Amino acid sequence: MAGTPTLAVVLDGLSTAGLDTGCRHGVPWYVSHLGSQLVAALANTSVSLAAGLAEAIERVAALHPGCDLKNPGTPSATVSVLRQRGGYLDHLVLADSPVVFEEHHDFTVITDLRVDEVLPDLRAEVEQYETHTVEHEKALRRFVTAQRQSRNTSTGYWVAAADPEAASHAIVGSTAAEAVRAAAVLSDGASRLVTEYAMATWAEVFAMLRADGPRELLREVRKVEATDPTGRRWPRYKSGDDASVAFCQW
Template identity: 35%
Template sequence: MIEVMAASRPGGAAANEDFHLVGDGWALVLDGITRYPDDGCVHDVPWYVRLLGTAIAARIGEADLRTALAQAIDAVNSLHAGGCDLANPVSPGATVAIVRRVGDRVEWLVLGDCAIAMRDRDGGVAVESDGRLAGLAGTPAAVDVAGVWRWPVEYVASVRNREGGFWVASADPGAADRAFTGSWPRERVGEVLLCTDGLTRLVERYGREWPSLFESGVEGLIDLVRELETDDTRFLPQSKRHDDATAVRLRWG
């Protein structure tokens, strides 16, 4: 038996660009990448993450996780290739975290800055994440791009899904091969927490320890990050104070 807790909340008045799904022994979270102007696509980010998440779910029991993700990306491409420029380097995309139980293993995949934390039956916590975005060197100063303070589009185009840069799920199915994957013995796993980066701020910006995130419910975690963001005096006026935040927690019986 698996107990499931899940919560997702937008960062403001705009539509939530996170997405999550839970099935029989598996779960996924996607964090849609805030779009750039002139990205060549007629669809919005919620459309993209919903279709990608559904496509992954349809394949999650049929192949290894990288293959399932690659096939899902290709399937979504086929739904909008006719009217959208999928060769655009900032075509809509998402970061990804997936877990699934297969026999006596619990498998995981992360691509981009989502994260997965596993608490074992002795209380120890292991964290799986993709640090390539945070580890970029020589990044330029942020600029105002359509009201959002972020890297210039020219720079993002030079490092997104490029060697030496960072990788996300977008129009290139080959990006799935760059995902980090692994597994844990089923008998070791007590709980698993999948998070978008709107929630991993608790650790990365506010200094909370990963084990403490298992001491609150998922709604409580989002309440906490919102409280800390509201009181945070380090944000610049043009910065995005609140991000979409999603957590899925699976507790094995």
């Protein structure tokens, strides 16, 4: 996660499931460098969010040319961005980390769930096993191996990796700032309190963020997950996913 007074960026690195990536640096390195390059590219408000993301992806790829950037498992990440530009709020969402607007009478959730449409049978196989079991680990590796073949293709889903073309497939838009009370930019590990676990509404999440800040939301996510450590109630890839949230008010 990164930010400035007018910019919020949340990146969520994709799990490798222990598989080869063709890169000696790893996912945390990729996420860190993509975030810093993206903040730098978007400091110029005349640069669109998609153009800034494409530039950042290209710059990070240039930082490790010795790695196999054609490997389908090359380090990658979801990207969500919110930028204040004059009287507008520009957003970009690439994959399933949402941007949520608290409007005066409702909430608008912007997310990209194309990944959920890929390989439903293998996804179901993973979800039938409890986490922390050998069967779950093997099923997850099969799923991720197959999923990589659909990553950044016209018939699959898009994430930030080594090819700047991915930026052109992001969901982008602008909203009048006067129509928004507050906004949250979240990784799916944080948003699942509402979207997957259904243990809170967006109204409750924003009340929590306003009263106690992001740390309280993340504590609540972990508290809920602790009641189901092996994924029996809420089938998932791991007991607790990385969780980040940027809460923005004007």
